[in-house]
Amino acid sequence: MKPYQIAVITGSLRADSINRKLASAIARLAPGDFSFTQLVIGDLPLYNQDDDADPSPAVKRLKGEILAASGLIFVTPEYNRGIPGVLKNAIDHASRPYGESAWAGKPAGVLGASVGVIGTAVAQQQLRTILAYLDVPTLGQPEAFIHVGEGFFDEGGEIASAGTRKFLQKWMDSYVAWVKKHAA
Secondary structure, rough: OOOEEEEEEOOOOOOOHHHHHHHHHHOOOOOOEEEEOOOOOOOOOOOHHHHOOOOOOHHHHHHHEEEEEEEEEEEEEOOOOOOOOHHHHHHHHOOOOOOOOOOOOOOOEEEEEEEEOOOHHHHHHHHHHHHHOOOOOOOOOOOOHHHOOOOOOOOOOEEEEEHHHHHHHHHHHHHHHHHHHHHH
8 A cells, every 4th residue: 555545536528528637637636645535425315404413325325535635736727717516515524514624634635727827716716715613724826727638648648748747746746745744
């Protein structure tokens, strides 16, 4: 077992999601002592406080996976200048009931990709605000607002541009140091 288990939360359910592809590509930039698991959030029921006393098996699974993780990476698209509803639903489930948040204290990184030129800047800012409230220490720099155009990923799912790969390697190196600092 690798010492640093990272839970990856992708805010898109689409089978051909560019954010899911980005999550897979950046995981390959990490050192050998890090492993990554993309968490399933599409099977969660809509959050309802009435269910806090008896959460569904999917909610229990999600909270358990987060609690077992050394750190978190959020890779999110931007829908209508905000985070996707499915991501907010997952965040709400794992933060409840009050006082039993699975998120608290887990070091996190936030990035996202979009075909739009501003990437996912607004969604990431909204997500950072939520994570701050949930006591999730979040990597501040470098920020990664990724604009994905034709040919961004090669046939093997790797990032085609050497410059973008170099930038994302810097992001990953900073994230690794962030997790190790908070794990100490």
